[in-house]
Amino acid sequence: MLNVFTLASGRLFQEEIESAQALAHVQPVWVDLESPTPEEKGWITARFGLTIPDNIVDDDLEESARFYEDDAGDLHIRSDFLVHDDDTARNVRVAFILREKLLFSIHAEDLPVFRLLRLRARRTPALIDDAKDVLLKLYDADAEYSADSLEGIYDALEKVSQRVLQSEVNDQTAAEVLAAIARQEDLNGRIRRNVMDTRRAVSFMMRSRMLGAEQFEEARQILRDLDSLDSHTAFLFDKINFLMDATVGFININQNKIIKLFSVASVALLPPTLIASIYGMNFNAMPELQWRFGYPYAIALMVSSVIAPFWYFRRKGWL
Template identity: 85%
Template structure:
């Protein structure tokens, strides 16, 4: 999908391009390619002279190839943007090329940050003045999206804390809690990676000396916002580890209860087993033959030998 954005009365106007003729007279400030086809890439090359390689959004690029500036002034940035709308949060690679006052973005799927910027730019006049503003506003929205995601993790961990600390934790509950903790830990790690990548991209833009004074100050504010998120991600990692340890501790307690039950049962059954073994020997004078109460006495003695350990363990508080 190919979309071009032009500035109309201080607002971004979006137009979906379906042919080379529709692109011929466009004067965009932002060209967005979502999962572009070879035909659409050819339209961009023919209209703007920009060659887009097939591996522009590959994840195996070297770190040195993610942020660089060409001799002709082209600015190339590869950034990861977070998606956590569904059950599988992930980071999606986006390639940016800033050339001749036009921002080109290439990505494999639609991103919440892009939708948020389009909505704001349509509603707020004078929010964007040039292509560099588009890029900065995307990173600003990305930081805000990461903050919203962290708030979601806080809410989910509060629910997990209620299950772990205010209710009896059985094996089924523990399994559900561990699964929820694992999901939030994965999301928290992706957010941390996302803000780290955004910090690097904004720092590169500041070092490139392409930003105006107001844009430079805005970039500094974005970095301050990102720095404030670091402490939250670190706290969430600690909270996740605490809940994980608490849940594993309850699992160990439940397992120890089972092992204790088997241990008490094995100790209590040793005396009657000994008595039964003695009475089962082939003595020359057998009590059950010479004494009519031999069998009842043996059974009673076995019952007493079983009850005595249980009484002693309960008195000690071991049961």
């Protein structure tokens, strides 16, 4: 899919391009390619003279290839953007190419940050002045999206805390809690990675001296926002570890209760086992062989030998 965005009075106007002729009649400030076809890449090459490699958004690029300026003066930036829905979280690679007053973005799927910027740019006048503003606003929206995801983790962990700390935790509850904690830990880790990657990209833009005075100050504000998110991710990691330890502790307590029950039972059954083994010998010298109530007496002795240890353990508080 090929979308171009033209700028008028600080507002972005989106137009989906379906032919080379339609692309030839627009003067965009931002060209967005979502899973572009070879034909659409050919339109870009013919119109702007830019060749887009097939592996431009591959995850196996070297670190040195993520931020650089080529011989033609074009800035190349590869950034990871967070995508979070109800079940999964992932980081999607986006390639940016900034050529003079035109920004190209290439990615494999539509991203929430891009949708958020398009919505804001249509509603807010004088939000964007040029292609560099588009890139900065994308990173600003990415920081906000990460902050919103962190708030979601806070809410999810609050529910987990209520289940762990305010109710009895059985094995089924513990399994559900551990699964929920694992999901939030994965999301928190991806947010931390996304924040780190965004910080690197904004720092690269500042070092490249491509920004004006106002844009440079905006970039510094984005970095401050990203720094504030680090403390939240660190706190959430500590909270996740605490809940994980607490849940595992309840699992160990439940297991210890089972082992304790078997230990007490085995100790309590030792006396009747001894009595049964003695009476099972059937020696002639044992008077119970000629006694009419011999075996009922032996059974009663075995039962009483079981009751006495359990009574003693209960009195000691071991049961």
